[in-house]
Amino acid sequence: METTLLLTHSALRYIVLIAIIYTVIRSWSGLLLNKEFNPIDRKAAAIAMGLVHIQVLIGIALYIIRRHFDGFTVMKALKEAGNIEGAAYVRFWAIEHIAMMLIAAILITIGQSVSKKAHTPQGKYLRLTIFFTLGLLIIFAGIPWPFIKSWGVWL
Numbered sequence: 292m293e294t295t296l297l298l299t300h301s302a303l304r305y306i307v308l309i310a311i312i313y314t315v316i317r318s319w320s321g322l323l324l325n326k327e328f329n330p331i332d333r334k335a336a337a338i339a340m341g342l343v344h345i346q347v348l349i350g351i352a353l354y355i356i357r358r359h360f361d362g363f364t365v366m367k368a369l370k371e372a373g374n375i376e377g378a379a380y381v382r383f384w385a386i387e388h389i390a391m392m393l394i395a396a397i398l399i400t401i402g403q404s405v406s407k408k409a410h411t412p413q414g415k416y417l418r419l420t421i422f423f424t425l426g427l428l429i430i431f432a433g434i435p436w437p438f439i440k441s442w443g444v445w446l
């Protein structure tokens with residue numbers, strides 16, 4: 292169960308990223324080229340948001356199953372023992388990953404909702420562009436990529 296959730300969460304990162312990047316490209320081009328708002332833009336944003344929500348739910352399950360909330364106490368003990376690298380690893384899972392991903396998920400959810408409420412195509416594109424681009428950058432930065440973390444994994 293735990294292994295399946297972890298593998299699903301790890302693999303889903305690529306689908307989530309592709310869905311957000313697709314929406315971001317469409318919204319930037321709609322904004323810059325003054326396009327009419329297309330129903331595909333709305334669908335792309337809704338699908339990207341839905342995938343982010345699924346990822347958040349699996350993430351919360353993993354956070355509980357793998358007891359990362361214990362990290363707050365473990366972190367202190369590791370720091371006191373002088374294990375700075377260990378403390379940074381524990382802090383990443385206890386605080387950094389969850390905080391960044393939740394902020395990004397909130398931004399993407401707000402973006403999808405405020406874009407729907409805008410009255411002009413340019414207003415819709417502008418709101419999607421701002422919120423989804425910010426969300427994308429934060430999600431990318433919050434992933435433990437192997438080229439950033441020595442213990443990061445591709446899958």
Ligand code: HEM
Pocket residue numbers: 297298300301303304307343346347348349350351352353354355357359384388389392393430434435444446
């Ligand atoms: C778009 C959002 C997210 C993306 C792209 C993402 C991506 C990832 C990736 C790539 C991993 C590494 C998997 C591995 O080591 O095999 C991971 C692990 C994990 N993520 Fe996320 N994540 C997201 C949101 C969240 C959220 C919101 C939470 C918590 C509420 C969370 C909790 C976790 C946990 C607990 C692990 C396992 C850490 C471990 O014990 O090794 N994730 N995530």
